Amino acid sequence: MNLLREVVDASVALVKGYGMTLRHVFRPAITENYPDVLPKFEERYRGIHELQRDENGLEKCVACFLCSAACPANAIYIEAAENTEKERFSQAERYAKVYNIDYGRCIFCGFCVEACPTDAITHGHKFEFAIYDTKDLIYTKDMLLVPDSRKEKGRKASDQAA
Amino acid sequence: MSEPVTLTINEKQITVPAGTLLIEAARQNDIRIPSFCYVKDLTLQAACRMCLVEVEKAPKLQVACTTVCMNGMVVRTESKPVIEARRAVLEFILTNHPLDCPVCDKGGECELQDMTFKYGPGTSRFIEEKEHQPEQQVSPIIFFDAPRCILCYRCVRICDEGMDVKALEPIGRGVKTIIGTGHDTLDCEDCGNCIDICPVGAITSNQYRYKTRPWELKYFGTVCTHCSNGCKTTLSVRNNEIIRANNRDRTGINEEFLCVKGRFGFDYVGSGDRLKTPLIRRGGTLQPASWEEALGYVADRLGEIREHTGPDSIGALGSPRLTNEENYLLQKFMRQIVGTNNLDHRRTADYASLEVALARNQKPEALLNVDQIKTAPTLLVIGDDPTTQQPLVAFNIRFAVRRHEARVFIINSKPVKLLRQAVASLILKEGSEAALVAYLARREGSTLDKVAAETGLPGELIETFEKELRASSDVAIIFGAEVRGPAIHDLVDFGASLAGITRYLALSDFPNSRGALDMGVVPNLLPGYAPLGGESASARLEEVWRGSIARQHGLSEPEMMEAISTGRMKAMLLFAANPLENPSNPLDRSSGPALGATLGKLDLLVVSDLFLTETARQAHVVLPAASFAEKEGTMTNCGGQVQRLQRAVLPPGEAKSDLDMIVDLARACGALNWMHGPWSSVLKEIALVNPGYGEVTPRALLQGGIPQTTLAASREALPDIADLNALAESIRSNRSRSLYASGSLALHSHTLVQLEPRAAVQQDFVERYQM
Numbered sequence: 001m002n003l004l005r006e007v008v009d010a011s012v013a014l015v016k017g018y019g020m021t022l023r024h025v026f027r028p029a030i031t032e033n034y035p036d037v038l039p040k041f042e043e044r045y046r047g048i049h050e051l052q053r054d055e056n057g058l059e060k061c062v063a064c065f066l067c068s069a070a071c072p073a074n075a076i077y078i079e080a081a082e083n084t085e086k087e088r089f090s091q092a093e094r095y096a097k098v099y100n101i102d103y104g105r106c107i108f109c110g111f112c113v114e115a116c117p118t119d120a121i122t123h124g125h126k127f128e129f130a131i132y133d134t135k136d137l138i139y140t141k142d143m144l145l146v147p148d149s150r151k152e153k154g155r156k157a158s159d160q161a162a
Numbered sequence: 163m164s165e166p167v168t169l170t171i172n173e174k175q176i177t178v179p180a181g182t183l184l185i186e187a188a189r190q191n192d193i194r195i196p197s198f199c200y201v202k203d204l205t206l207q208a209a210c211r212m213c214l215v216e217v218e219k220a221p222k223l224q225v226a227c228t229t230v231c232m233n234g235m236v237v238r239t240e241s242k243p244v245i246e247a248r249r250a251v252l253e254f255i256l257t258n259h260p261l262d263c264p265v266c267d268k269g270g271e272c273e274l275q276d277m278t279f280k281y282g283p284g285t286s287r288f289i290e291e292k293e294h295q296p297e298q299q300v301s302p303i304i305f306f307d308a309p310r311c312i313l314c315y316r317c318v319r320i321c322d323e324g325m326d327v328k329a330l331e332p333i334g335r336g337v338k339t340i341i342g343t344g345h346d347t348l349d350c351e352d353c354g355n356c357i358d359i360c361p362v363g364a365i366t367s368n369q370y371r372y373k374t375r376p377w378e379l380k381y382f383g384t385v386c387t388h389c390s391n392g393c394k395t396t397l398s399v400r401n402n403e404i405i406r407a408n409n410r411d412r413t414g415i416n417e418e419f420l421c422v423k424g425r426f427g428f429d430y431v432g433s434g435d436r437l438k439t440p441l442i443r444r445g446g447t448l449q450p451a452s453w454e455e456a457l458g459y460v461a462d463r464l465g466e467i468r469e470h471t472g473p474d475s476i477g478a479l480g481s482p483r484l485t486n487e488e489n490y491l492l493q494k495f496m497r498q499i500v501g502t503n504n505l506d507h508r509r510t511a512d513y514a515s516l517e518v519a520l521a522r523n524q525k526p527e528a529l530l531n532v533d534q535i536k537t538a539p540t541l542l543v544i545g546d547d548p549t550t551q552q553p554l555v556a557f558n559i560r561f562a563v564r565r566h567e568a569r570v571f572i573i574n575s576k577p578v579k580l581l582r583q584a585v586a587s588l589i590l591k592e593g594s595e596a597a598l599v600a601y602l603a604r605r606e607g608s609t610l611d612k613v614a615a616e617t618g619l620p621g622e623l624i625e626t627f628e629k630e631l632r633a634s635s636d637v638a639i640i641f642g643a644e645v646r647g648p649a650i651h652d653l654v655d656f657g658a659s660l661a662g663i664t665r666y667l668a669l670s671d672f673p674n675s676r677g678a679l680d681m682g683v684v685p686n687l688l689p690g691y692a693p694l695g696g697e698s699a700s701a702r703l704e705e706v707w708r709g710s711i712a713r714q715h716g717l718s719e720p721e722m723m724e725a726i727s728t729g730r731m732k733a734m735l736l737f738a739a740n741p742l743e744n745p746s747n748p749l750d751r752s753s754g755p756a757l758g759a760t761l762g763k764l765d766l767l768v769v770s771d772l773f774l775t776e777t778a779r780q781a782h783v784v785l786p787a788a789s790f791a792e793k794e795g796t797m798t799n800c801g802g803q804v805q806r807l808q809r810a811v812l813p814p815g816e817a818k819s820d821l822d823m824i825v826d827l828a829r830a831c832g833a834l835n836w837m838h839g840p841w842s843s844v845l846k847e848i849a850l851v852n853p854g855y856g857e858v859t860p861r862a863l864l865q866g867g868i869p870q871t872t873l874a875a876s877r878e879a880l881p882d883i884a885d886l887n888a889l890a891e892s893i894r895s896n897r898s899r900s901l902y903a904s905g906s907l908a909l910h911s912h913t914l915v916q917l918e919p920r921a922a923v924q925q926d927f928v929e930r931y932q933m
Contacts, residue, residue: 062264062265063372064263064264064265064269064375065374065375065377065378066264068378069375069377069378079374080372080373080374080375081372081373082371082372092262092264092265093265093297093372094265094372117263117264118264
C-alpha cells in the first residue's frame with residue numbers, strides 16, 4: 001500500500017518538475033550572454049564618464065573645476081590653460097589641458113555631472129575597468145573625451161571613397 | 163571731538179563717535195550691510211546703491227555709505243523695502259554682466275557672485291541682448307574685460323588716491339560707460355592693486371589668468387622679500403608651484419596694498435635656473451656633489467687654512483636677504499667656531515648710528531615703524547625715493563596726507579614723485595643732505611651762507627623751510643642712506659629741538675637689512691649693537707654660547723676685499739651675498755672683472771645662493787639655498803617689525819635653507835653641540851643676547867602677531883662712534899634702481915624683467931609733473 005503511494009507521489013512530482021522546465025523552455029531567456037553580448041542599461045545608468053563636444057566639435061569643458069569641487073571622493077584632477085588663436089580646444093577662453101578621473105576613487109555618485117555648467121561631463125554606459133595595476137584606473141582626457149563626430153564622419157566618408 | 167551719537171539699527175541701540183558713517187557703524191556692530199563701491203579709507207562714491215537702508219522719517223531709502231550717523235536715528239537694514247531694493251539693484255547690475263562665471267578668474271571669490279547668492283533675484287526679467295565689448299590687454303600684466311565691470315570705481319580710486327598714478331578713469335556715459343585708460347595702454351606703476359580691489363573679474367592678472375580656481379589653491383601668508391618694508395603677501399600654491407601672490411585677506415601691515423614686486427615678483431622661486439645640488443670645483447669646472455662631500459670639503463679646507471694662516475685669514479659675508487636666525491647663526495659660527503670677527507653684509511642704511519644716537523639721547527620710544535606713518539601729523543622725508551624703493555612707505559605717506567592732512571616736507575637731491583604731496587621741499591645738490599642736516603642741528607661752524615652755497619639753494623628758501631618745519635610738532639623723520647654716520651647724530655639733535663615727540667625711520671634696501679645689523683653681522687658690533695670690546699656683552703655671549711669668542715675687531719667688506727688682494731685673506735664664506743654684482747644696476751656686469759680677479763686669489767671661496775651668480779661662478783664650492791617661500795624664519799623690516807616667513811613650497815632638488823646649511827657646516831667642523839632646531843629655538847636664543855628682541859617670541863609670531871623690536875643699544879655700553887662712522891663709510895645706496903629691480907633675485911623673475919623697460923614710463927610721469 002505504502003509502496004503504491006510512493007510511486008504515485010514520485011510520478012506526480014516528476015510531472016510537476018518537468019512541467020516547470022517545459023514551461024520555461026518557451027519563455028524568453030533572462031540569462032545575459034556577457035561578455036559575448038553587452039548588457040543594455042537604462043538611460044540614466046552612471047558608467048564611465050564621457051567628456052562631450054559641442055556641435056562644432058569643440059570640447060564643451062571650459063575647465064571651471066566645478067566637477068572636481070563637487071566630487072566627494074576627490075577623484076577629478078584638472079589643469080587649465082588658455083585657448084590661443086592657433087589652438088582652440090573649447091568655445092570659451094579656457095580649456096582643460098589635463099583632465100583625469102581616478103576610478104579607484106570615483107563612487108559614481110553623479111555630482112560632477114550635476115555640477116557641470118556646460119553639460120560637458122556626462123555618464124556613459126561603459127563599466128569595464130578591471131585591470132592589474134591601480135595606476136591604470138586613472139583615466140586621462142584622451143580616454144574620456146568622445147571622438148569628434150565631424151572628424152569621424154569625415155574619416156568614414158574618406159574610407160568609403162577609398 | 164563732539165559728543166558720541168546714539169542710534170538704533172534693527173532695534174539695537176548703538177553708540178558711535180560723531181561723524182561715523184552708517185555703514186561703518188553697522189559693520190562695527192556685526193550688522194551686515196552689503197556694498198560694492200564702499201571701501202574703507204577711500205573717498206565715498208555711492209555708485210553701486212547696494213547699501214540702501216530704510217531710515218525712519220526719510221522719504222526714500224538712503225545709501226548707508228554716505229549717510230552720517232545722527233542722534234536718535236532709527237535704521238532698518240532687513241525690512242521688506244530694503245530687501246526688494248537690493249534685489250532690484252542686483253538685477254540692474256546683472257543686466258550687462260556676462261555670467262561667464264565658469265570661465266571667469268574671479269569665480270569662487272567674486273563679491274558679485276556672493277551678493278547675488280545672498281540677496282539676488284536668481285532670475286532676470288531682461289531678455290534683451292547684453293552689451294558686449296572685447297577683452298583688452300591693457301598692460302603686460304593686466305587684462306580688462308569691460309562687460310564684467312559693475313562700475314564701482316574702486317580701481318579708479320585706489321589708482322588715484324592710493325597710488326597717485328591716476329591711470330584709470332571712467333569713459334563714456336550711461337550704459338556705455340567703461341573704465342578706461344584714456345589710450346590703448348595702461349601707463350602705471352604696475353602695482354596690480356586694481357586686480358585685488360576689483361569685486362568682479364573685470365581686471366585680471368596675466369600671471370594667474372585661466373590657470374586654476376581659487377578653491378583649488380593652498381594659501382600661505384608670508385612676507386614679501388623684495389624690499390625692507392615687509393609687506394604681507396599670500397602665496398597661492400598648487401602642486402608645489404606658486405601660482406600667484408596677493409594680499410587676499412587684506413591683513414598685515416600693508417592691508418590692501420602690494421607693489422609690483424610683492425604681487426608679481428615671486429616667480430624666480432620656480433625658475434628653472436635654480437641650483438639643485440651642491441657643486442665642487444674639480445679640475446677647473448664646477449661639478450655636482452653630495453651635501454656630505456661638499457660640507458666635508460669646506461670643513462677640511464677651513465681647518466687647514468685656520469691652522470696655517472690663523473682664523474683672521476677667514477672671512478664671511480652674511481646677507482640682508484637671510485632671515486634673522488640665519489644671520490645670527492652665521493655670526494655665531496664665525497665668532498665661536500672659526501674665531502674671527504671678519505663678518506659683514508651689504509649695508510644700505512645706518513641703523514647702528516641711529517640706535518646709538520637715540521640711546522645717547524635717551525629716546526627709546528623714538529623708533530618709527532611703517533604703520534605709524536599713517537597717523538603721523540608731520541613727515542620729513544630726507545633722501546631716498548620711497549615711491550620706487552619703498553612702495554609701502556610711500557603709500558602710507560600718501561595715506562597720512564589723504565586721511566589725516568599730514569604735512570609732508572621733502573629734502574631730496576632729485577625731484578621725486580612724493581613732491582606732489584609735499585607742503586614744502588628743498589631740492590638740493592647731490593650729496594649735500596648731511597650739510598643741510600648739520601645746519602638744521604646748528605652744528606658748530608655751519609652757517610646759513612655756507613650751507614646755501616653747499617646745497618646750491620637760496621638761503622631764504624632754507625630759512626622758510628625750517629620755519630615751517632619748526633612750526634609743526636610730532637615730526638616723523640624718514641631718511642635714506644644719504645643721512646648716515648655723523649649726520650644721524652646731527653639729525654637726532656635736530657629732532658630733539660622740535661616740539662612733541664620726534665620719531666625716526668631709516669630706509670634700507672633688501673628685506674632684512676635691519677635684522678642683519680640687529681644680529682651683529684658686522685666686524686665691530688655684537689648682536690644688539692653691543693660694542694665688541696665691552697666686557698659685559700662679550701661675557702654674556704660667551705655664557706649663552708658656552709665657549710669663548712674672538713675679541714679683536716674684524717674687517718669690513720671693503721677691507722676684506724683689500725686683504726684678499728694683499729694675500730692676507732685666504733678663505734671667504736658668502737651666504738646669499740654677491741659682491742660682484744653692480745649694486746646700482748644688476749644688469750650691468752662690467753663692475754665684475756676687477757673684483758673678480760681679487761676673489762680669484764682666494765684659496766677657498768664658498769658661495770650659498772639660489773642661482774649661479776657671477777660670484778658663485780668663481781667659487782670652489784657652491785651650495786644651493788632655499789628661497790623665502792621654501793623656508794621658515796623671521797625678518798625684521800625697516801621699522802623694526804618682526805614677521806614670520808612661512809614655508810609654502812618644497813625647495814628644488816637638494817637645496818636647503820641657509821639655517822640648516824650653517825648648522826651642518828658647524829657640525830662638520832666638529833661642533834657637535836650644534837643641533838638642528840626649528841627657527842623658533844634660534845629666535846629664543848636671539849632674545850637672550852639682543853635686548854631689543856625681548857618681545858619677539860615665537861609664541862607671539864605663531865599667533866599671527868607682528869612684534870616690535872625695541873631700542874637694543876644700552877646707554878652703559880655704547881660702541882665707539884669712530885667705529886660706527888667707519889662702518890657708515892661703506893654703506894652702499896641702491897637708490898638709482900628702478901621700481902622693478904631688487905638685486906640678483908629679481909633678475910630671475912620673468913615678470914619683473916619683462917616689466918623693467920616700463921621704469922622709463924614712471925620717470926616720465928615725475929618729469930611731466932615737474933613741468
